[in-house]
Amino acid sequence: QVQVVESGGGLVQAGGSLRLSCAASAYIFSTYAMGWFRQAPGKEREFVAGISWSTGSTKFGDSVKGRFTISRDNAKNTLYLQMTGLKPEDTALYYCAVGPLYGGVWTDEKKYEYWGQGTQVTVSS
Secondary structure (H helix, E strand, O other), X not given: OOOOEEEOXXXXXXOXXXXXXXXXXXXXXXXXXXXXEEEOOOOOOEEEEEEOOOOOOEEEOOOOOOOEEEXXXXXXXXXXXXXXXXOHHHOEEEEEEEEEEOOOOOOOHHHOOEEOOOEXXXXXX
16 A cells, blocks of 8 residues: 655745655655645645656646745655745645656646645645
């Protein structure tokens, strides 16, 4: 069974920064593209950022471009989401997602196979 575990969420003031981490197995990091999604109360889950499995190419949702960066450390089997310039509208439950196998970056959540439980990010104004 694939385990995906997020960490690093918390409460931060507007304009602040947070770094989310996502840990998974070595197999996952060597073969899968990965991404971050988020879901705010009463809203649909939306794509935040993704990174391909091999080239490290990245893609970001329009609302976070220029503020968030995504990276992966395959040696540590960890995915990161560095968030800066946080806004109250960034408040959401953030999910780490795994997939597609040997894939590039997809914004469609249906392309992702495994999900973590989520880590809460709350940005106060």
